[in-house]
Amino acid sequence: MTLELRNISKRLGGMLVLDGLSFSAGLDELTGIIGPNGAGKSTLFAVISGFQGGDTGSTRFDGETLDGLRPEQRVGKGLARTFQVPRPFTHLTVRENLAVGAQDQAGEKLVDLFVRPWRVRAQDKAIFERADATIDFLGLGPVAHKPAGQISGGQRKLLELGRALMSEPRYILLDEPFAGVNPVLIEQISERIVEAKARGVGFLIVEHDLSALSRLVSRLLVMDRGRLIADGAPGQVLDDRTVQEAYMGGVVS
C-alpha cells in the first residue's frame, strides 16, 4: 500500500522543475515534504493529483497506475488534495462546501433527481449528517451556515481539509496546511491530521513550518531544484549538512 513515483520529470517554460524524481510513501503514514521556494513541491502535487501531466515517469497508487487519469478520476481512486491557497466555493455555505465533497451523489445525476427523488432526499440527508460531523470534528460550528467567502484564512484551511475528508479518501495531499495560520489553530489542525490518520487516512504534506511539520510526520523528504536530496526521520534529516546548505544556506532554526 504505497504511493509510488518513478522518474517524474516536468519542464515548465524551459525550466526543469522536476528532475527525475522517484520515491514511494506508505498510504497509512504521515510523510512531509520540505524544500526551498522553487524546489518543485507545488508542481509535484499538481502532477500527482493529475492537474498537470508529467513529461516523463509514472505514478502508482496502491499498485494501480494513475497515468492518464484526470484529477477527478484520481479522487475516485481515493487520492484527494488541498490547495496551497484555499479554494472554497465562496458563494456556498461551509456546510454546502462540505456536501459537495461527498462522492457518488444520486442528486447530481439528472435521472435520479427526477425519477428517484426519495433516494436523493435520503442520501442528501445522510450527506449533511456527515458534513455536520465533519464540522464538529474541525470546530467549524460557529461558521457552518456562513458563505465560505466570508470566513477567516485559518477556517478556510480547515474547510479545505474537511472537504477533502468528505470524499472519504485513503490518502490526502496537503499543500501547506499551516501557512498563515495562528499557532493555536496549527495545533488544532495537527491534532485533526493525527486523528484522521488513526482512522486510516494517510497524508503527504508540503509545509514551510519545519517545527510543526517535524513534530507531526514520521518521515521527511527534502526537495531541491526538482530532486530529492534527503529522506529519513525528521530529526536525522534536519541535521544533514547538505539539507542545511540547500535549504537555508546552512542554518536550520
Added chain:
Amino acid sequence: MLPYLVTIAIMIGIYGLLTLGLNLQYGYTGLINFGHVAFFAIGAYTSALISLAGYPIALGMAAGTVLAFLAAYPLGLLCLRLRADYLAIVTLSFSEIIRTVLISEEWLTEGTQGLPGIPKPFSSLSQGNADLAYLALVATAMLVAILLMWRLSHSPFGRLIRAVRDDEDAVRAVGKDPAQLKIKTLMLGAALAGLAGAFYAHYVGYISPDQFLPLVTFYAWIALIMGGAGTITGAIVGSSLLLFILEGSRFLRDVVPFVSEVQMASLRLAVIGLGLVLFMLYRPQGLIPDRSQS
C-alpha cells in the same frame, strides 16, 4: 383587444421557455451559448414536419424537444473542456449552419419557401377558444419548466453548478468533472429551446429559415440580461419586457407615421443591439439581480 393580449401572452410564454433554457446555461452555469436559435429551429422544424406527416402534434413536440436535447451533446463534448469563448463561436456557427441546412435541403424543409399549414392543436374549437386553450397549454409547460428549474437549482445538482461557477479546479479536486455537468446543462437548456420552437411552429402555423436568424438567440440574451441572469423570475420578467419592446414598436409606428415597416425592423434591431451594450456597461446584473451572486 382580448385576442391580441392572448397572442402576446402566448409569445411571452414561448420566449419565456427559450429564456429559461438560456438562464440554465448562462445564468446558472456561465455557458456562453450564442446559438440558442439552432435548438429553437430544430424543435420547430421537427415538430412541424412530424405533424405535417400526419402524426399527432404531441409526438412532434416531444420529438422536437428530444432532438434539440441530443443536438447539444456533441457541441458540449467538443467545447466545454476548452476556452469559454470557443463555445460562443462554435454555437454561433452551428446556428448559421442549421439555417443553411434548412435553406438547402428543400426535399425536407421546402427551403426558403418554408412550411405552411402546420397543424394547430384544439382545431375543433373556435379561433378564440383555441387560442385560449393554447395559452393554457403554453402556461402549463412554462409552469412545469419553472418547477423543474426550481427543483434543479435546489438540489445537489444545483449545488454542484454553483460550485462549478465558483471554482472549477476545486470541483475537480473533489472528484467531479465540471465538463460533464456543463454538457448536461447545455443539453437541458437546448431541450427547453426545442420545446419553445415546437410551440412557436404550431402557433404561427408557418415557418421559414429567415425566422431563425441569430437575432432570435439575442432576443433570449437581452431578455435574460434585462431580467437579471441567474434567476427564474428574471427570465420571465425579461421575456415580458422583450415582448413589450417588440410589440411596442408596432404602436410606435402609429405615432410616427414617417417610419416605414422595414425601418421599424431596423429600429428593433437597433434597440436590441443598443440594449445589449448599455446593459453590459451600466447594469450587467439586470433589473432583478441575483442576490446570491453579489
Added chain:
Amino acid sequence: MTEYINLVIAGTVQGLVIALAALAISLSFAVARFPNAATGDTMTVGAYVAVLVQAATAGSLLAGSIAAIIVTTLVSVACYFLVFKKLERRPLVASLIASIGIAFFLRSMLTFFLGFEQHVFQIPISRALNFSGIRIIPIDLWLSGIAILVLAATFVLLFLTPLGRRMRAVAADMDLARASGIRSGRVMIALWAISGVLSAVAGIMVGIKTVVTPDLGWDLLLPAFAAAILGGIGSPGGAVLAAILLGVAQEVSTPFVGFTYKIALSFVALIAVLIVRPAGLFGQPERVR
C-alpha cells in the same frame, strides 16, 4: 485540372479577404482578449461608405476607400473608448456580448437610413486574361496585391516597430506590460485603429467582388472566426495562413458540396481542428485551467 487551378486562384483571393478580417479578430483575441464580433459589421460600414462616396465623387474608388478607412477607424476607436475600455476589467463575456450588440446596432443604422437595396461599385469591366484555360481577372490581381500589401504592412507594424513590440508585450501579459511602463491605453487605440483599417479594406474587397448588402460583413464573420481559431488564438500569422487555406478549401470543395454548403466548410474545419488540435494549427496549447 485547369478548372481546379482556377478554383484555387479564386479561393486564394477569397482567402485573402477572409485573412484581413481574421487578422483583425486575431489581434482583438490576443490584445483585447475577446473575439470582436463587430468586425463583420464594421466591414459592412466600410463597404457602404466606400460605395456611396465613390458614387458621390464621380467614380473615384480611391476617395471612397480613404473615406471608408477614416470612418471605420473612427468607429472602431470610438467603440473602444465608449464600450470596450470600460469593460476591460470585467469577464470576457461582457465584451463579447457588447460586441454583438455593436454589430447589431451598426447594421440597424445602415438599414434604417439606407434600406436593404444592393449597391454596386463602379469598376471598369475587364476581360479575364486567359493562359491556356487558366483565367486571371485583372481586378483579382489588383485586389490580391492590395490585400497582401495591407497584410504585410500590418505585420511590419507588429514585428518591426516599437509600437508592435509594445502591442505584443500587452498581448503576452497586460499587467506585466503595464508594470514595465507600457501605456496600454495607447496600445489599445492602435489595436482598434488597425482593426478598423483592416475591416475597411476587407469590406471594400468583398463589395468589389460581389455587391454591397447589409449582410456583407456578418456573412464573413464566421469564416473569419474559424480562421482565427484554426490559426491558433492570438497567432496573427497563423490566422492569415488558416484564412487562405480556408478560402481555397471553400472554392475547391464547391463542385462537390454545392454552393450553399461552401460556407459550412469553415464550420466543419473548425470542428475538425477542435477535435484533433484544440490549440489551433499553429498555436500553443491553452486549456481552461
